[in-house]
């Protein structure tokens with residue numbers, strides 16, 4: 439925080455490199471605040487951004503936008519456009535922090551012909567379903583490139599958040615997608631994203647709380663949005679999707695039993711996960727998750743670690759390259775892609 443304070447005082451708003459380095463520091467401070475919110479152990483301590491600093495960051499960003507607009511009029515430099523995009527994104531993050539942000543709609547362009555608009559909420563409204571996570575973007579990218587097939591079977595999506603994965607699956611030709619999450623505010627936002635992307639004929643949004651299955655907590659059977667398959671113990675899916683749904687220790691206990699309940703016994707049935715690898719601090723979450731998947735009768739057919747470089751190395755399409763570069767400009771840089779199947783005896 440001290441470094442950011444110094445940078446705010448000394449940086450030249452007319453210099454692209456000065457503005458870029460202030461934005462890097464702001465990203466780090468805002469990112470640390472979000473990470474500390476996410477730390478279930480509290481070991482990181484609460485890293486809040488004091489209201490005074492939020493105001494100063496907001497004021498500085500507004501000043502930098504004005505300087506960049508002047509620079510743009512003079513130089514027509516494409517790097518200035520990029521900087522203005524970054525400033526706009528940071529402005530939205532700061533506004534969300536202060537709780538008075540308008541809804542933010544992000545456009546994700548996967549290929550020349552595949553674009554989705556995804557509305558985000560605030561953390562206060564939707565906890566971890568507030569934004570589109572990079573693992574979701576990576577998952578959707580793998581769908582768009584055909585690495586994860588949509589096939590013809592109905593798909594169950596767990597922890598859909600803002601909905602990028604289910605929506606891209608629908609746009610890639612899936613016949614039916616059941617998108618699920620557990621908070622009403624998240625479901626309402628996902629529904630509005632499904633509607634605004636014209637996927638409502640294929641994708642439906644439902645409530646499914648993993649603890650109903652893993653911990654036997656009561657299912658609100660009269661809920662209008664309840665996943666219908668919950669009420670029929672014989673119904674199952676041949677395809678399950680999950681992006682970034684293992685980010686706390688407890689998810690290692692919750693997600694595998696949900697997969698065991700819903701994945702069909704067909705030898706062709708598969709579960710696809712993309713999970714963010716958040717370094718040593720969260721390594722135990724991943725270990726527990728993988729152990730429990732084995733315990734619940736699943737084996738990985740694919741288990742592949744992905745980085746930005748690895749993904750870019752396989753990518754020539756400029757839209758996909760831009761998408762990946764934009765998505766990876768956050769703290770999480772490594773992902774694990776799994777394809778699980780049942781262990782056949």
Ligand SMILES: C[S@@+](CC[C@H](N)C(=O)[O-])C[C@H]1O[C@@H](n2cnc3c(N)ncnc32)[C@H](O)[C@@H]1O
Pocket residue numbers: 566567568569570571572573574575596597598599600601602603618619620621624646647648649680681682683685692
């Ligand atoms: C990190 S977010 C990922 C969201 C989305 N898949 C993406 O990649 O953008 C994790 C999602 O899991 C959902 N989730 C967490 N615990 C859950 C539970 N017990 N039952 C159902 N969903 C849950 C959260 O609400 C959130 O939307």
